[in-house]
Amino acid sequence: MSSHIPIGRKVTLNDIAAGCGVSRATVSLVLRGSPLVNKLTRARVEEELRRQGYVYNRAAANLRRRTSTSIALVLNDLANPFFAEFAAGVDEALAAAGFVTLLGCTGESPAREQAVLGSLLEHGPAGIILSPAEHSRAADVLAAVGRRAPLLLFNRELGGALPEFAHWDQLMLDNQHGARLATEHLLERGHRRIAFFGGHHDSSSCRQRHAGYAEAMRGAGLRTEPHWRIECAPTRLDAAHHTPALFAGAFAPTAAVCYNDAVALGLMLGLNQRGLRPGHDFALTGFDDIAEAALGMPPLTTLSAAPRERGGQAAELVLERLQQPQAASRQTVAPVRLIVRESSCPPPIT
Amino acid sequence: MSSHIPIGRKVTLNDIAAGCGVSRATVSLVLRGSPLVNKLTRARVEEELRRQGYVYNRAAANLRRRTSTSIALVLNDLANPFFAEFAAGVDEALAAAGFVTLLGCTGESPAREQAVLGSLLEHGPAGIILSPAEHSRAADVLAAVGRRAPLLLFNRELGGALPEFAHWDQLMLDNQHGARLATEHLLERGHRRIAFFGGHHDSSSCRQRHAGYAEAMRGAGLRTEPHWRIECAPTRLDAAHHTPALFAGAFAPTAAVCYNDAVALGLMLGLNQRGLRPGHDFALTGFDDIAEAALGMPPLTTLSAAPRERGGQAAELVLERLQQPQAASRQTVAPVRLIVRESSCPPPIT
DNA sequence: AGCTAATTTTGGATCGTTCCAAACCGGTAA
DNA sequence: TTACCGGTTTGGAACGATCCAAAATTAGCT
CATH class of the missing domain: 3.40.50.2300 (Response regulator)
Known part of the structure; x- marks a missing residue:
C-alpha cells in the first residue's frame, strides 16, 4: 500500500510473468502495446508492472532485435557556446524521437577523436553526428567508423581525400x-x-x-x-x-x-x-x-x-538516414541570417 | 591486403573464433587480456580481430556481467556556458575512466526531467549526475530513480522533503x-x-x-x-x-x-x-x-x-560511489575563488 | 612408459529481451 | 463426433558476450 521502492536486484519480465501467472512472452507483448493480448490480461499485467516498479531493459531488447536507440554526438569543443547550443538542439530532437544522446568531446585533438569514436562505437550507436577536430583526417575517421554506423559531418570538412565509398552526409553553414x-x-x-x-x-x-x-x-x-x-x-x-x-x-x-x-x-x-x-x-x-x-x-x-536549430536539423538528418540507409548521401547547407546592429555604421563623411 | 572495411553484418566473437579455429571462450579471454591464454594463440586471435575489423559489443557484455559503463548526465540547461563547461569536465573524466556519457537536457522543466530520467534509466546507467530543474521535487526524482542507480545532485537542492532513505550524494558550490x-x-x-x-x-x-x-x-x-x-x-x-x-x-x-x-x-x-x-x-x-x-x-x-573542474569532481564522486555503494552519503561543498578585476573600485571620494 | 601437476582450451548455461511456430480454447459448421 | 475458426497464449531458440566446471594438452619426474 505504501509507496513501493524496489530494493534488491532488478525486476525483469520473468518476475512480472511469475507475479501474475502469465508467460514472459505475454508480458513482452503488453509492454510493446500489441493488439494481440486480451484486455483483461493486459490490465492485470500493467498493474503488476506498476506494483513491482519494472524498468524496461533497452540494452537487452536492442541486443535481441539488433537495433539501437542511441546516437553518438562527438564534438570538438563543448565549452564553446555555439556547440553547447548545438548539442542542446540535438539532444532535444533526439529525445523527442525516443533516442538517447551518447556524448563525446575531443578537445580539438584528432587522437582523442579516434579514441572517443572507438569507445562510443562499442556501445553500438545507431548513428553518429561528428563535428571534427581541427586537422582530423577523413581516412582516420573512416578507419574508426567504417560501415558500422551512418555518419553526419557537421560544421567542418575533414582533411585528406574522402574515400569514394564513404557516403557521409554533411550539414554545413552557408x-x-x-x-x-x-x-x-x-x-x-x-x-x-x-x-x-x-x-x-x-x-x-x-x-x-x-x-x-x-x-x-x-x-x-x-x-x-x-x-x-x-x-x-x-x-x-x-x-x-x-x-x-x-x-x-x-x-x-x-x-x-x-x-x-x-x-x-x-x-x-x-x-x-x-x-x-x-x-x-x-x-x-x-x-x-x-x-x-x-x-x-x-x-x-x-x-x-541559429545553432540550436542546426542541432535539431542534424538530429533529423541522422534519423532520416536511419530510415533510408541506402539513399544517396546528402550535402545540406544551412542558411545564416544577417543580424543588423549598430556596429555597421555608414562611413564617416570626408 | 588492401585496407579491409567490413561491409555486411556485424562481426561477433563467433566469427573470430571460427576464423582462426579456436573457441568463443578463448577469444573472449584474449579480448580481456587474460594471462591464461597461450602467447601463440593470443597472437593468432589478435591478428584475426584486426583482419575482420571486430568491434566489442559492450551492451552484450554488460548484459551478461550485469554491469554498466555509462553514466547519465542530466542538466537543466546545456546552453548555459557554466553547465556546458561542467558537462565537458564530466565527459572528460568519465572518458578517462572508460565510461561513456548519456546526455539529457531538461530545459528547467520538472516534467521533462521526469521523462528524461525515465528514458535514460532504460539504458541502465551505472550512476546519474543531476542538476535539477527549478522547482523539481525530491519525491518525483525518487519515484523515477528509486534504487536503480546512485544519484549525485549538483548545484541545486531539490524541493520538498528528502525521504530519509534516499542517500543521495551532493556537490554544491560554496x-x-x-x-x-x-x-x-x-x-x-x-x-x-x-x-x-x-x-x-x-x-x-x-x-x-x-x-x-x-x-x-x-x-x-x-x-x-x-x-x-x-x-x-x-x-x-x-x-x-x-x-x-x-x-x-x-x-x-x-x-x-x-x-x-x-x-x-x-x-x-x-x-x-x-x-x-x-x-x-x-x-x-x-x-x-x-x-x-x-x-x-x-x-x-x-x-x-571552475565549472570544468567541478565536472571532473562530479565524475570522480559518482565513480567512487560505484566502488562503495554502501558508504554513507557525501555532501561536498566546492570552494569558489574570488577573481579581482577592475569593477570593484574604491568608493568615490566625497 | 606411467602418473601427477600445471597450463590451456572448451562446451554449455546464462544475462533480459524478442521472435516464431505451435498450442490452446470456446464456438460453430460439417 | 471431428474439423476448423478467430482470438490468445506460450515454450524455446535466438541476440553476443561471460562464467564455470570440466576436458584436453603439455610438462615434469619417477
Missing part, C-alpha cells in the same frame, strides 16, 4: 553566402574600402567566408587591396594585436568583414586603442552571433547560424 | 562563502553602503549568497537598509531594469554584490544609463566568472566556481 550578405550590407551603407579581417587561410570556413566577401566586392565592381586581408588567430587577443596592419598601407579601409565575432570584438579593442570609435568611425561585422555580440560596445552586426 | 568573500573585498576597498542585487528569494543559491553577504556586513558591524536588497530575474535585461530601485531611498549604496555575472552585467548597463561609470563611481561584483566577465567594460570582479 559561410560564403553569409559573408556576402555582410559585405553587401556594408556596401549598401556606402562603404567602398572594405577589409576581410582575421581567421586562418587553411581553415575551410575561413576560405568560404573570404570567397563570399570577394564575390560581393567583385559584384560591386570594386577592387581590393592586398593589405585589406589580414590573417590572424580567431581570438580576441590576436585580433586586437593585428589591428594596426589594417592601416599600414594607403587606401585605409573604412569597414571590415570579420572572420567571426571573437575577431570582431578584438578588432573593436584594437580600434579603440587607435582612438577610433567602432560603429562611428569604422564599421565592422562578425559571424556566429555569440551572446556577447548583442551586448558589445557597440552591439555587433553579425550572422546568426 | 555560495555563502563566495558571497562573503566578495562582500569583504568591497569592505576592504573602503565601501560601507553595499547592496545585494538580483536573484529570486526562493532559489536556494540566492538565499545562500545573500546569507554570505549578510554575514560579512554583520561581521563588519554594519547595518543594511531594506532597499539595498533588490530582487529580480537573473538576467541582464531584468537587472538593468531594476537599477533605479537601488537609488530610490536615502543612503544610496556605493557598491553592490550581485547574484551572478548576468545580473552584474545588466547592472552595469543600468548604471551607464544613469550616467554612473561602473568601476569608477560605483563598484560591483558578480558570481560564476562567465567568459564575458573578463571582457566587460570594466572587467568584472567575480567568483569562479
Whole structure:
C-alpha cells in the first residue's frame, strides 16, 4: 500500500510473468502495446508492472532485435557556446524521437577523436553526428567508423581525400553566402574600402567566408587591396594585436568583414586603442552571433547560424538516414541570417 | 591486403573464433587480456580481430556481467556556458575512466526531467549526475530513480522533503562563502553602503549568497537598509531594469554584490544609463566568472566556481560511489575563488 | 612408459529481451 | 463426433558476450 521502492536486484519480465501467472512472452507483448493480448490480461499485467516498479531493459531488447536507440554526438569543443547550443538542439530532437544522446568531446585533438569514436562505437550507436577536430583526417575517421554506423559531418570538412565509398552526409553553414550578405550590407551603407579581417587561410570556413566577401566586392565592381586581408588567430587577443596592419598601407579601409565575432570584438579593442570609435568611425561585422555580440560596445552586426536549430536539423538528418540507409548521401547547407546592429555604421563623411 | 572495411553484418566473437579455429571462450579471454591464454594463440586471435575489423559489443557484455559503463548526465540547461563547461569536465573524466556519457537536457522543466530520467534509466546507467530543474521535487526524482542507480545532485537542492532513505550524494558550490568573500573585498576597498542585487528569494543559491553577504556586513558591524536588497530575474535585461530601485531611498549604496555575472552585467548597463561609470563611481561584483566577465567594460570582479573542474569532481564522486555503494552519503561543498578585476573600485571620494 | 601437476582450451548455461511456430480454447459448421 | 475458426497464449531458440566446471594438452619426474 505504501509507496513501493524496489530494493534488491532488478525486476525483469520473468518476475512480472511469475507475479501474475502469465508467460514472459505475454508480458513482452503488453509492454510493446500489441493488439494481440486480451484486455483483461493486459490490465492485470500493467498493474503488476506498476506494483513491482519494472524498468524496461533497452540494452537487452536492442541486443535481441539488433537495433539501437542511441546516437553518438562527438564534438570538438563543448565549452564553446555555439556547440553547447548545438548539442542542446540535438539532444532535444533526439529525445523527442525516443533516442538517447551518447556524448563525446575531443578537445580539438584528432587522437582523442579516434579514441572517443572507438569507445562510443562499442556501445553500438545507431548513428553518429561528428563535428571534427581541427586537422582530423577523413581516412582516420573512416578507419574508426567504417560501415558500422551512418555518419553526419557537421560544421567542418575533414582533411585528406574522402574515400569514394564513404557516403557521409554533411550539414554545413552557408559561410560564403553569409559573408556576402555582410559585405553587401556594408556596401549598401556606402562603404567602398572594405577589409576581410582575421581567421586562418587553411581553415575551410575561413576560405568560404573570404570567397563570399570577394564575390560581393567583385559584384560591386570594386577592387581590393592586398593589405585589406589580414590573417590572424580567431581570438580576441590576436585580433586586437593585428589591428594596426589594417592601416599600414594607403587606401585605409573604412569597414571590415570579420572572420567571426571573437575577431570582431578584438578588432573593436584594437580600434579603440587607435582612438577610433567602432560603429562611428569604422564599421565592422562578425559571424556566429555569440551572446556577447548583442551586448558589445557597440552591439555587433553579425550572422546568426541559429545553432540550436542546426542541432535539431542534424538530429533529423541522422534519423532520416536511419530510415533510408541506402539513399544517396546528402550535402545540406544551412542558411545564416544577417543580424543588423549598430556596429555597421555608414562611413564617416570626408 | 588492401585496407579491409567490413561491409555486411556485424562481426561477433563467433566469427573470430571460427576464423582462426579456436573457441568463443578463448577469444573472449584474449579480448580481456587474460594471462591464461597461450602467447601463440593470443597472437593468432589478435591478428584475426584486426583482419575482420571486430568491434566489442559492450551492451552484450554488460548484459551478461550485469554491469554498466555509462553514466547519465542530466542538466537543466546545456546552453548555459557554466553547465556546458561542467558537462565537458564530466565527459572528460568519465572518458578517462572508460565510461561513456548519456546526455539529457531538461530545459528547467520538472516534467521533462521526469521523462528524461525515465528514458535514460532504460539504458541502465551505472550512476546519474543531476542538476535539477527549478522547482523539481525530491519525491518525483525518487519515484523515477528509486534504487536503480546512485544519484549525485549538483548545484541545486531539490524541493520538498528528502525521504530519509534516499542517500543521495551532493556537490554544491560554496555560495555563502563566495558571497562573503566578495562582500569583504568591497569592505576592504573602503565601501560601507553595499547592496545585494538580483536573484529570486526562493532559489536556494540566492538565499545562500545573500546569507554570505549578510554575514560579512554583520561581521563588519554594519547595518543594511531594506532597499539595498533588490530582487529580480537573473538576467541582464531584468537587472538593468531594476537599477533605479537601488537609488530610490536615502543612503544610496556605493557598491553592490550581485547574484551572478548576468545580473552584474545588466547592472552595469543600468548604471551607464544613469550616467554612473561602473568601476569608477560605483563598484560591483558578480558570481560564476562567465567568459564575458573578463571582457566587460570594466572587467568584472567575480567568483569562479571552475565549472570544468567541478565536472571532473562530479565524475570522480559518482565513480567512487560505484566502488562503495554502501558508504554513507557525501555532501561536498566546492570552494569558489574570488577573481579581482577592475569593477570593484574604491568608493568615490566625497 | 606411467602418473601427477600445471597450463590451456572448451562446451554449455546464462544475462533480459524478442521472435516464431505451435498450442490452446470456446464456438460453430460439417 | 471431428474439423476448423478467430482470438490468445506460450515454450524455446535466438541476440553476443561471460562464467564455470570440466576436458584436453603439455610438462615434469619417477
